[in-house]
Structure formats: structure tokens, C-alpha cells
Amino acid sequence: MSLRSLRSWWLVLSIVLSLGLTACGGSDDETKTTDTADTLGDSAGTTDEDTIAGDVAADTIAPDTAADTVADTAPDTGECVPTTPVYEGTPWIMGAQIAPVGCIKLTMVLEVKGELAAGKTLQWVRLHSVSKCGVSNSLMQLDNVAISADGKATLVFQGLKFPAAYSPTGSDVEIDLTLNGSVKSADLFCGNATGYLAMFAADLAGSEFAAQPADKATDPPLSSCSGEGCPVALEHIDAAKCPTMTDGDGEIESAGLKRTFRVFTPEGLDKTKPAPLVFLWHGIGDSIDVILQQSEFDKQVQTGQFILVVPQGQSTDKVPTQWSYVSSSESPDSYLFDDLLTCAGKAYSIDAKRVYSVGFSGGAMWTSWLSSFRSDKFAAVAIFSGGLIDGVKYSNPQRKFPTIVVQGGAEDKAFGVDLGALAKQLVGVFVSNGQYTVSCEHALGHKFPQEMSAAVRKLFNDVTFDGPAAPYAQLPVEFPAWCTIAK
Secondary structure: OOHHHHHHHHHHHHHHHOOOOOOOOOOOOOOEEEEOOOEEOOOOOOEOOOOEOOOOOOOOOOOOOOOOOOOOOOOOOOOOOOOOOOOOOEEEEEEEEEHHHOOEEEEEEEEEEOOOOOOOEEEEEEEEEEEOOEEOOOOEEEEEEEOOOOOEEEEEEEEEEEOHHHOOOOOOEEEEEEEEEEEEEOOEEEEEEEEEEHHHOEEOOOEEEEEEEOOOOOOOOOOOOOOOOOOOOOOOOOHHHOOOOOOEEEEEEEOOEEEEEEEEOOOOOOOOOOEEEEEEEOOOOOOHHHHHHHHOHHHHHHHHOOEEEEEOOOOOOOOOOOOOOOOOOOOHHHHHHHHHHHHHHHHOOEEEEEEEEEEEOHHHHHHHHHHHHOHHHOOEEEEEOOOOOOOOOOOOOOOOOOEEEEEOHHHOEEOOEEHHHHHHHHHHHHHHOOOOEEEEEOOOOOOOOOHHHHHHHHHHHHOEOOEOOOOOOOOOOOOOOOEEEOO
16 A cells, blocks of 8 residues: 555545544644444344344544644544655554454554564654544654564553544543564564553553555555454344343343343333334443433433333443444444344334434444444434544445434533534534434533433434435424524
């Protein structure tokens, strides 16, 4: 992959993804230097546009000088125009797959001065971060890097900070990164990656990387010696083994894990009559109880005459994000959604044309993920303080359903991430995709404004799978004055 191709590849990918995270203006940190039917039925395996059951298959570079600047950001999509690369050393394109954080794949550049070969000593190695905004200045330099006679080398980047414009979240990211690699050939340096990601207090053990000379790099870049991604061995639930779903707490074994959820149904529900289904997803570190307290969405069940399913995220001791929105890969969480959809279809008569999703914070990031990778399942979604991670393959949705995106302005932040900015940019993504979008900005910071629950319920009542694509020319009275139809 040539340097020009890398720039073009990332720019094209950015346009396709339309993932505007933050403005790209501002300078990077100075280089650091160191040594070394219309129902969901109960017949598993059948799928058509109205009936779902059983398995639901998923499936720029710039020099290290003051001249390294990034052009202005377009207002709607956050598209960035990279500068022409000029290097003092030889750039190697490096991919890394970070196992503990949903196997998110990052692209970086190793710039080396000297010959990256067995028995050699490199004068220096510089690390650059790659994002949709291009490639950063050198973030850190290691001097006098020795490569053993058998081709092994250890690169310790302690105290790295990925600037906001060059990080997956659009906010500054601090990380300790150690690359334990081997020179496999003149065109491949690869191995395992260890370290610590401060944002999620996550150890990086189990991660891998691979680097190739820029003119030989694959597209997309390799991220492991084998060329394979993080191992995924998941199975959907056998519909015959679905748990009984009744009002209250339940447990399901999904993708090999025991997961919990809570169900609410309207009083007097007729199980023979197709009913709408709404999923509600909580934020990172929160719970079913917390999202219900924040949203009071369970109080909308009777008025809206829908079934509400509220899943519990995985323990943050095991997965720092709780919901797997950081990668394009399938995950236990995507299978949990599929399996709960399947099992709800066994327990109730679910109207397949009226399935919806609502999420706050991390749950909003997850709803954003689902809105792309499960777009064929939803009639509409509502996203509160969330968006898309840069680098996740946001496919142009199969369906362009209506959306509500809510954010709390400049103070809408959590875990060091500007979620208000992510949400604003997500509005641009949806609008550029031709999706009808209601954009709402309150002044409460990182909170779920309860008055929006009635507005969400109103949209869900008025929108079905096959229309209308643009439900309102003017917003109904249920919507607060700080909501507008995005253009």
C-alpha cells in the first residue's frame, strides 16, 4: 500500500463511514523521546421481512514538523483532508487488534530510521496514530532500538497520548503500549501487544499487531502475524431452549454466557395480538435499575401498549465497555440482542414491523452499532448521548428508518469522551444517509432528560417498519422545544 493509497483509503473509508467525531483543528502533543407474517414466531431458523425466529445471522500521513496540519472540518460529516506525507525515516503501516476492548482494530504508523532486520540497531522509531483525520505527528520516539540476531525487538511506548483528532473516540486517549515483535521477513514485523488503556482501566493482554512497509501493506492493514482477527466462537440460542419470558427479571444463556434481563408488558396484554417490542440499553457501569430510574421508560409501557425488554450488560471486570460497540465484529452482545429477539418471539406475539431500540451513553453507543449492523430489524431508534467509534465499519443501513438523537451540549461527557460531539456528528451521519432524524440538544450535560421518553414513545407509536420514512413535517407537541428536524 503506497502512502498516497493509505491516505486515499482512509479518506474514502471516512466518507463512507461518515463518522464525524470531533473537529480536527488544533496541534498534537510534542514528540516524546525515550531510549529503548407480521409476528416474531416460534419456528426456529425461518426468516423473511416480516417474521424472525431462531438464529439471526450477523454477520494522510504527515511529517514530524510544524507543517503537519489538518484542514478544516466539514460541518456536517466531520470529514478531514490529510496533508501530503514527508518522513525522515521509512514508514511501516501497523494494524493492532486490542482484544480486551471488543477486539477494536487500530491503525498506526511506525516510522523507522535504519534497517528493520535481524541483528540491526535502529537509530530511532517513531509512532504515529492514524484516524479519519489523517496521521498525527510523531507521538513518541524510541532511540537506539536493538533487534536481536533472531529478529526479536521490544518497543515500549510508555505514557502515550493519542490526541482527540487521532483517536477512535474523538477525545484524548492515554495508553501504555508495548510491542513484542519479531521480524518475520523483509516485509513483516509482528507479534503481541501488551500494556494498559487508562480510559477503561483495561489491561491489553491478548492483543496483537503487525506492521508492513507502506508500499507493501495490505488494505486493510494486517493486525496479527497470522492475518486472522480475534477468535470468535459464538452460537445463537436454540429457540427450543429459550427461557420463559414473563414480567420481571429473567436469565438467558446466550453465546455461552448467562445474561440477565427484565421484561415489562402492558396490563391485560393479549398474547395472541401482535405487539410492539422496545429494547432499552443502560450506560457503562450502570444497570437495569439505573436506566429505568433515568428514563422512566417503563412508565410508558401502558400508554404505548408495547413490550419492553431491558438487558443487563456484562460485568465491567470482564469487558470495560459492557456493550460491544468498539468493533465491527460480532460479539456476545450482538448475539444477546438476536437471542432476546428470538425468545421474545416465542413468548409473545411480536409485531416484526414494530421493533425499536433506545439507549443512553454506552447503551446509546450500542444502539448506534445496532442501527448499522441490525438495521433490518428496527422501525426506529432513539440515541441519548452516543454515537459511533471511528474505525468501526458503519455500513450504509439496509433500511433508512427514522431516528432521534439527543445530547446535552458541551458538558455531555463521560470517561473522557465528548459524547455531545459524538451525538452531533451522528446526526450528520444519519442525515447524509438520507435518514429522517430528530436532533435534540438539552442543557443538562450527561443526563437522560425524562421528558424525552414521551416523545420517543410518540415516534415509536407513529412509525412502523414499512413507513412512514419521514413521519412529521412539524414535530408533535410531545417533543420539547429544543428538538428540531435535522436537515
